[in-house]
Amino acid sequence: MERFANKVVLVTGGSRNTGLDIVARFVSEGAKVWMCGSSAASTAKGAAELAARGVPGVRAMPCDISDAAQVTALFDAIAREEGRLDVLVNNAANQGLGQGGPLDVEPDAMRAVFETNVFGGFRVTREACRRFFSIQETRGCVVFLSSNTARRAIRGRTSYCASKGAINSLVRSLALDLGPLGIRVNCCAPGYIRTERWDSLDPSVIARRRRNCPIGREATGADIAAVVAFLASADASNMSGEIVTVDAGCSCQHMPPDCDC
């Protein structure tokens, strides 16, 4: 299936974990993919990982999306080398790990999370729409990565949950205003995704997380990439402003089984 033949796709946060799988998925469907991590080192590491997996032709360029000048430079390069962009995947995220809950989190720390997740995602989206999607005949589309924690919070992650809630609202607002220009904006909201961070988890924690999933397992990066690719494809051509939850059924339950009474 080559739904993205001759298409150019940009994946932010493509340097590790889920981002790598999203990049690989679009390449496997015929796209020319650009990806960025936040630094030269992480971007080079991600490019090496993709090459080791046998994913060909990815254009990797570092870009800290919280820095306007770096975003401009990235889009200058895409304009120069491709002259078009068809799909933007806003996957980059600051997880805000270790910031704590509302009594602990410092405003500057919270601001840093929003600078990447909300303002950064908006900055990249606006650049894509101004430079390509609103002008080129074929238009374009945007897929954000939010989280099921936008609707059902998790403890001790105030900044992250709030930023993902802001993304959900941003997606609806963008879809409303950009729809008349022929630009679709959608969102994939994952639950648990198996990442390298799981490698250091105690097996009892993994088992507990799986009990929290009605279908009994976390998502792989490939599971998420498949939904992102669907939302970006012509198969979803009548969808815009949607938040598609991909969380093994977690959000549909009132309580996990070991809390039921």
Ligand SMILES: NC(=O)c1ccc[n+]([C@@H]2O[C@H](COP(=O)([O-])OP(=O)(O)OC[C@H]3O[C@@H](n4cnc5c(N)ncnc54)[C@H](OP(=O)(O)O)[C@@H]3O)[C@@H](O)[C@H]2O)c1
């Ligand atoms: N993992 C989960 O269980 C889970 C659950 C729900 C939702 N999600 C969402 O799904 C997406 C992928 O999750 P993940 O766990 O695979 O992410 P991750 O492991 O935390 O990786 C984040 C990616 O974003 C990049 N990034 C961070 N700040 C950036 C910045 N300022 N500019 C550019 N890139 C930046 C990182 O680049 P560097 O390598 O340079 O740091 C990395 O490539 C995220 O949006 C996340 O919030 C994840």
